[in-house]
Amino acid sequence: MSQEPKPRTYRVLIGKPGLDGHDRGAKVIARALRDAGFEVIYSGLHQTPEMLVRIALQEDVDCIGLSILSGAHNTLMPEIVRLLEAEGAGDIFVFGGGIIPENDIGPLKEAGVRAIFTPGTPTTEVIEYLREACANRYQ
């Protein structure tokens, strides 16, 4: 991506894959990102990995944030990473939050998920991280 011109605003897709219907966490992070100057595309509930990847391409986002409370993170998150790579869009990074056991974090990162924020992480920390990670895409 280094040859790409630097954008004026970072764009983030906040997605809710899977079956759980709780989007409070997703909305909290979406609002925090908006207030930090990001453009947030919100997908709505019950998205499949295929749908989220398609949205990411149409919207040309820098990253996809996934909020998963159903326990299906071990399948859904790596699947999205894999589909992005299959589309030649592996440079769009994936991060996640929700109820994710400590033991799952290592394997998720090995599967290509860039960061996991466990409940209680201050939003300022998430924002800080994303600012830097987005900026790094254009170094």
Next chain:
Amino acid sequence: MNTTLTERILGGDVRSAGRLMRWVDDDLPEARHELAALYPHTGRAYLVGVTGNPGSGKSTLVNALVAHLRASGKTVGVVAVDPTSPFSGGAILGDRVRMQQHSLDRGVFIRSVATRGNLGGISRSTPAMVQVLDAMGFDVVIIETVGVGQDEVDIVRLADTNIVVTVPGLGDDVQAEKAGLMEIADIFVINKSDQTGADRLLRELRTMLHLRPRDAATEWTPPVLKTIAVRDEGIDTLLTNIEAHTSWLSAHGARHQRDRTRAQQFVRLIVTEALSHRLNHALASSDWQSTLDALLARTQNPHDAADALLNAILEPR
């Protein structure tokens, strides 16, 4: 594999199109060359604007329209505009939440855009984004605006058919606004007509329309339609009316006129921006600071100062 962005976009590559739209949105110099290369491929899509009060169901209506258009074999692009927060410059773009059913359809391309301070209900970049979708070959491009008042409605000069969405139960204070929207509507839609007051609103709007003198031979009379977008009711009739308006435009040579207006508006926008850019540049110069001193000392007058500034701005570069 060393194809240009334009070639990839014309080949239907979604990611490349998404990328150029972002360059356009960010006003990056890289966009200019690509847009110029795409321009000869534009002019075929039919453009439909959907505007109206916040929360009136525009996105839900667009979703239903897309479904019906797809069923009739048409491909559809959507540019959905949501407001930028004036405090942070960020935005939450949520229109496509209502359009989820089309995410996987290759015949549909949805792009969310933030206003980024533009006041006319669409972003500065919207016309160029529409051009990208047009060049990609989408038959119809629908533009969902953010709800605005009557004063600055850029969508009028962009779309072929303008749909104004309103809902029952907004109270009488919106009467004046309705009168303003009257000027821009090619089709009125009363959405949420499952709610009370829809028939009263229908009568009111029809009366207001009839009060306005109109030459039926040269002027289109906007129909007023009822829909329930969440239940997919009234959408067929809406499509029939869009088609009727399209035919009317063609029969009256007005389609061509809209094309001319659109092309002129596009160039006007570029010129206005270039001028405003140069003006800001000139106002930041030390020359201008001395002129300002002279103005305060009353040894210079505003009109002569303006002339000098104009000369500086218009100097060839």
